[in-house]
Amino acid sequence: MKVYIAGHRGMVGSAIWRKIEKSAPAFELIGQSSRQLDLRNQQAVKDFLSAEKPDVVIDAAARVGGILANNNFPYQFLLENMQIQNNLIAAAVDLKIKKFIFLGSSCIYPKLAPQPLLESHLLTGPLEESNEWYAIAKISGVKLIEAVRKQMGYDYVSLMPTNLYGPHDNFDLQTSHVLPAMIRKFHEAKENNHAPVELWGSGNPMREFLHVDDLAQAVNFALSQALPESLYNVGSGSDLSIKILAQTIQKIVGHQGVINWDDSKPDGTPRKWMDSSLLRDLGWEPQVDLEFGIANTYEWFKDNITNIKEVKLS
Secondary structure: OEEEEEOOOOHHHHHHHHHHHHHOOOOEEEOOOOOOOOOOOHHHHHHHHHHHOOOEEEEOOOOOOOHHHHHHOHHHHHHHHHHHHHHHHHHHHHOOOOEEEEEOOHHHOOOOOOOOEOHHHOOOOOOOHHHHHHHHHHHHHHHHHHHHHHHHOOEEEEEEEOEEEOOOOOOOOOOOOHHHHHHHHHHHHHHOOOOOEEEEOOOOOEEEEEEHHHHHHHHHHHHOOOOOOOEEEEOOOOEEEHHHHHHHHHHHHOOOOOEEEEOOOOOOOOEEOEOOHHHHOOOOOOOOOHHHHHHHHHHHHHHOOOOOOOOOOO
16 A cells, blocks of 8 residues: 655654554555645646555645744645645545545634534634634635545545644744743753743643654554544543643753743633544554653754754754
8 A cells, every 4th residue: 555644754744654664564655845845736736646646645744833823824824734735635536546634633623612622513613813724724624524525435534633742843932832842941941050931821721732653543543444434533631731731841851940921922722622532432542641752752852952953942
């Protein structure tokens, strides 16, 4: 079987590549860097898939970022993510590629949806304003996958992970998510004589985190069989406050200074905790403990400070 992983050099795509390579070595994996293939270019995407003829497409490619990046670049977050996913899905359908795994985000659900989040909560209320551009793009991808299943009967599925972290994450403070941003802030503060660390918001929002290797296992699980539904949540099953997360990272990094919370900055959604029982009932289970996963990610961060361009240490 030939499997194309879009975004194979990113945190998610590289984890999926490693998992499939280890668990299914007979599969032929193919990938192209963004320099080799611009996924925003419809004709280029179709030409590539037509030439390679993969049996499966896994879409792990996206323009991603935290609250600041979403706020500063709404046009790019909405347009480019729709271009990427639409080009891949449309080309796959045109070429009769009958298996497609689309990856999204828990931000597709309404800001004030009941907790835990169920797949049925989609489109039942307003989105969180700070990342609605990315969310709307991903919602359109989820519905397009559903439409393909309904109209063509192809084995297309959407996996919606909660907040991801792990090796190859983005640690740029202008564009990163909360967990990698905290790792970098506490590390820099420790190196600067345990200087105080300033964090956004009140620290009260609750968040769920999933190690990227657990998502890779979920993708591998979906790859190995035809799943009965079009949309599945992928979460760790537990959440914690941003304040407790910060204290946990501070302890792992070894920072001994003060944490200052800037409550003039936005908190985002009050809570995002996903019900992943649909996928769990089929046999998938997360494996990576949060503290172990953070420690693993911090070690990777330290080992790669000097040779990854995303980490722009001052």
